[in-house]
Amino acid sequence: MENIINHFEKYLPLNDEEKQALMSRVTERKIKRRQFLLQEGDVCKYFTYVQSGCFKMYGVDDKGVEHNLVFAAEDDWISDIGSLHKELPSKLFIEAIEPSIVLQISKGDLWYLYSNHPKFDRNFRVIMEDKYIELQNRLLQAFSSTALDRYDRFITQYPHLANRLPNTQIASYLGVTPEFLSKIKNDRFKK
Amino acid sequence: MENIINHFEKYLPLNDEEKQALMSRVTERKIKRRQFLLQEGDVCKYFTYVQSGCFKMYGVDDKGVEHNLVFAAEDDWISDIGSLHKELPSKLFIEAIEPSIVLQISKGDLWYLYSNHPKFDRNFRVIMEDKYIELQNRLLQAFSSTALDRYDRFITQYPHLANRLPNTQIASYLGVTPEFLSKIKNDRFKK
């Protein structure tokens, strides 16, 4: 629980009342490797804070191939925002890559925090903005640079993830096959 | 001015005081074709509502090729959120594709509206969410479907844009060259 409080206090200090409100609205869960927080067709019910472990959020195409949209490790958030806010069935999966511990806030509790403690309003808006910016950069990269460039940037930008994740997951994030990523790494090493 | 009020009232009705606050914080500008609202290296100063006309927001790669991230036509918003909120130099351009009329809100005025009229807070959060969802879908598509599929979805999802925009702009949005888009369209027609 301390982690999530520290997380918010990176932006703005919380008073005791706010800490209390947050802690009472959050549910801790232990998640096994390969367990799902969300499956395609279900409505996303929670905004999830990752206390420890690691998750991927991905879509599956017609051929059954998975495409990783985002990873979330310790001290990060994960949710299908679209499904959560509009209460529509998700097209995505959220799955644990490692055994994990999460803190979840339901949509109702999130609304409660927003309207009773405006500080959370601002905090969550900043979180959303950061996520938006991340996606925008990713999209620009996807269109304007080669797979090798994207790999280079990935390992410099997310070194903690690059070490932990199997290459097959990184390949899916970069938008290439594992075979091609293997080739990229080999070519890169030779230089 | 009526347009922007109608726009907000799609979500929630505004009272006179709110309408007044909005109208007094908004600046109308006439923009010529090819005029920029934002250029790479500048800090994005405004959240812009498009009353009439059409804009593109794009990045330019090492080779000088433009990559369209989003379009915004009548009754839509456009801004480099990252640059606006963090006050950092943008890596993007926002340029008019047609002669346009816009209503702009500065960051300061936006903050004023948020803190004095909570309804705008909710409205702008919904706008942001919608933009986020749009980007997320676009990213998933970029990785999981072929250029032909992306083109098909584009013309069914944005028919009003598909008619108006030159193919070269659509190609840049889809992430292909104009030559290849031309081929796609030809193949598609033959079926």
Add this chain to the structure above:
DNA sequence: AAATATCCTTAATATAGTTTAAGGGTAAAG
């Protein structure tokens, strides 16, 4: 209305990335 700039198409050649297949290596689960 003329002049200029931009846009669209076609086609040949080139390339980044995929597919298929197969063997060996590593980590998870019983």
Add this chain to the structure above:
DNA sequence: CTTTACCCTTAAACTATATTAAGGATATTT
């Protein structure tokens, strides 16, 4: 501690898309 499942690599054949080049068609600007 063994077995099963997953992961990584290599390489050859294949495919979607890029590049280059060039001519004709539309718009915009003068």
